[in-house]
Amino acid sequence: MQTRLSGPDLGTVGAFLRGELSHLRAWSEGWQLGRMAFCAGVICVGAGLYGAAMGCWRAPLAALFVAIKFPLIILLTTLGNTLLNAMLAPLLGLNISLRQSFLAILISFTIVSAILGAFSPLIAFMVWNAPPMTPDPAQSAGTYTFIQLSHVVVIAFAGVAGNLRLVQLLRELSGNAAGARRVLLVWLAGNLFLGSQLTWILRPFIGSPGLPVEFLRPTAFQGNFYETVFQGLLRLANADQP
Amino acid sequence: MNTTNPSSPPIPPQIPPSLIVPGPAPLGENPGEREPIRSPIGAVEAILRQPRRLIFQLRQPGSGPLLGGMLFVAVVCSLVYGVVVGTFSMGPQVWAAPVKIAAGLMISALICLPSLYIFTCLSGSQARLAEMCGLLAGLLMLMGILLVGFAPVAWLFSQSTQSAAWMGALHLLFWLISTSFGLRFVHAGFSHSQARSRAGLCTWIILFVLVTLQMTTALRPLVGKADTLLPTEKKFFITHWADCLKAAPPAQPPMP
Numbered sequence: 001m002q003t004r005l006s007g008p009d010l011g012t013v014g015a016f017l018r019g020e021l022s023h024l025r026a027w028s029e030g031w032q033l034g035r036m037a038f039c040a041g042v043i044c045v046g047a048g049l050y051g052a053a054m055g056c057w058r059a060p061l062a063a064l065f066v067a068i069k070f071p072l073i074i075l076l077t078t079l080g081n082t083l084l085n086a087m088l089a090p091l092l093g094l095n096i097s098l099r100q101s102f103l104a105i106l107i108s109f110t111i112v113s114a115i116l117g118a119f120s121p122l123i124a125f126m127v128w129n130a131p132p133m134t135p136d137p138a139q140s141a142g143t144y145t146f147i148q149l150s151h152v153v154v155i156a157f158a159g160v161a162g163n164l165r166l167v168q169l170l171r172e173l174s175g176n177a178a179g180a181r182r183v184l185l186v187w188l189a190g191n192l193f194l195g196s197q198l199t200w201i202l203r204p205f206i207g208s209p210g211l212p213v214e215f216l217r218p219t220a221f222q223g224n225f226y227e228t229v230f231q232g233l234l235r236l237a238n239a240d241q242p
Numbered sequence: 243m244n245t246t247n248p249s250s251p252p253i254p255p256q257i258p259p260s261l262i263v264p265g266p267a268p269l270g271e272n273p274g275e276r277e278p279i280r281s282p283i284g285a286v287e288a289i290l291r292q293p294r295r296l297i298f299q300l301r302q303p304g305s306g307p308l309l310g311g312m313l314f315v316a317v318v319c320s321l322v323y324g325v326v327v328g329t330f331s332m333g334p335q336v337w338a339a340p341v342k343i344a345a346g347l348m349i350s351a352l353i354c355l356p357s358l359y360i361f362t363c364l365s366g367s368q369a370r371l372a373e374m375c376g377l378l379a380g381l382l383m384l385m386g387i388l389l390v391g392f393a394p395v396a397w398l399f400s401q402s403t404q405s406a407a408w409m410g411a412l413h414l415l416f417w418l419i420s421t422s423f424g425l426r427f428v429h430a431g432f433s434h435s436q437a438r439s440r441a442g443l444c445t446w447i448i449l450f451v452l453v454t455l456q457m458t459t460a461l462r463p464l465v466g467k468a469d470t471l472l473p474t475e476k477k478f479f480i481t482h483w484a485d486c487l488k489a490a491p492p493a494q495p496p497m498p
Contacts, residue, residue: 080398084391090290091423154349201402221402 013114015043016107016165024169028103036103037115039110040075046110046117051205053123054151058133058207065215074109077195078102085187092186093179094170104169105187112162119154126150133209140209146188147206163188200225266433269298282311289384289427297431300376309372312379313348319386320344326393330400331467338471339464346457347385350380354450361442367435381424384429388420393452406466407486413465414458421451455479 027035051070056063085105086098096104108212130147135138163184170180199205201220207213270276275295279285285308288296299308324340331339343460359374371378399412425447432443458464459479477485 078395083396084388087290087388087391091426095291190395194398197395197398197402201398222404222425224403224408227403227405227408 012038013110016111017114017161019165019168020171021168024107024165025172027070027107028100028169028173031099036106039106042110042117043074043113044071046113046115046120047074048117049120050113050116050123050154053120053127054205055132057127057147058204058209059213062204062207062213065213066205069205069215073195073198073202074113076198077191078105078109080194080198081105081187081190086189088186088190092182093176094174094183096170096173100173104166104173105191107169108162108166111165112158115158115161115240116154121156123150125153133207134196135209144206151206181236196225200228254383266430269294269301269434272393279308282315285312285383286315286387289380290387293380293427293430296380297377297434299315300380300431305372305376309376309379309435312376312383316379316382316386317344319383319390320347323386323389323393323396326397326400327413327464329397330465331463332408333467334471335463335467342461342464346456346461347382350450350454350457351382354378354446357449358446361446362432362435362437365440365442366438367432367442369435369453373431375437377428380427380431381421384424384427385417385420388423389416391422404488406463407489410483410486417454421454425450 012023012027047070048067051066051068054063054064054070055066071168082098082102082105086101089096089101127147130143131140133144166187170183171177174180200223201216203217203220204214206210209213212218272294274292275298277295279288279296279299285296288299290313299305312475320343321340324343325336326366327343328337328339329336333365355378357374358378359371362369362374396413396416400409403409428447429443432440437443457479459473462468462482463473
C-alpha cells in the first residue's frame, strides 16, 4: 500500500494513530516549523477539549482554566525534558539526535492529545449527566470517584496508545528493539516525574465545591506532589496508632 | 560406576564456543573512532554517541587539550547545575552553591585519582596515568552534562517545595543517576586496558562514591542556609542526613 506523506492536515493525525511508520519517520526527520506548530495545535485542541470536559463539572470558568492548563502540562513536560531525553537515548543504546528525540516525544503526545480530544465529547456527556457538585463533599463522593476513575481509564488508554506508537517509531529510527524499549521506559519515568509535579502546581483540575474556582491555588508553589504523597502515607500509617 | 576408559588419553573437556565471552573489539578498529575530536562540544557529542571514539582519542599522544576541554565542560556544567541548586535558598547560595559543587567535584576527582591509578595497576591494567586522567575527566564531564539535563526538573521542584531535606534527596537522586552513567564510561574505558580483574575498579568506585557523598557534607550547606559559608562542625554524611531528616518540619495537608 502506498503511504501518502501529506503535509499537516487531518489525514496526518490518522496516519499517526495508525502508526504508519513511513509517515512518523518523515515527520521526525527535520525541524519544520509548520509540522511542529501542527503538533502543538493538535495538543492544544485535543488536550484542551478534554480539559474543558474535565473542568465543566465544577463551573464554566473552571472548564476554561483546565482547557488552558491541560495542554500546558503536555507542552511543558515535552520542553522541560528535551535535553535530558536527548542525552539519555544515546547513553542507553539508541543513537538518535536531539531533534529526533524531541519530535518523537512531540508526535507521541500529539497522538495522546488526539485520542483525548476524541474522548472529550464522551466525558462532557458523562459530566452533563452526572449530578452537580454539592457543597457537602459526602453527597457527591460517589459521583466524584466515578468521574475520577473515568478520567484515569481514558488518560491511561491514550497514554498506552501514544507510547505504543512511540516505541514503534524509536524501533524504526534505530533498528534496535531492546534499546527502543529501554529508552521508552526511561523517558516515561522522566516525563512522569516532571509531569506529576507540573500537574500538582497547576491544580485544581476537577476542583472542590468548597473552594473557589481559580487558575492556580494560592499554595501552588508550596510543597510538591511526591512530598504530599509521602506525608499522606505517613498520616495514614500514624492514624492506626492510638 | 566408573565409565572412563583407562586406555584413552586424558583430554580436557572442550569449552563450547558459545561459552567463551568475547572481549571488547579493539579501539580504533572503526575508522570513525580515529577521527580527532577538536572541540569541547565535539567531546560532549562523542561521550554521548561514540564513547569508544573518545576513549581512543584519550589514548593518543597529545590528548592534553582534549582532556582540558573535557574538564572545562565539567566545570561549566557543574556551575550551571549549582546555580539551580542555589535558587532553592537564593541569597548568597546562588553563587556559593555553584562554586562549592564545581570545587567539590574537582577536589573529589583529585583525591581519588591516585587510588584509581593504583587499583588499575594492581588489576594488571596497562593504562597510563594520562589515560586514567582522561577517564576521570570523562566521568566528570558526563556527570556534569547529565546534571544540566536534570536542571529544569530540579529548578521546578526547588521553586515549589520548602523542605531542604526533600530537595537534598532529589539532588542526590539526580547525582546518583548521573554518576552511574559516568562510571559506566570509566568501566568501558577500563575494559580496554587489558586488566585481569575488575575488582580494583569496583573498589575504587565505592571509594569515589563515598568521597563525593562526604564532600556534600564537608561543603554544606549546598541546599539550605547557614550562618557560615562552610561548616564549623565535622560530621559523617550519614549523621548529617539523619540530622536533616529529624529537623525537617512535617508538611501541612495541601488544598486540593
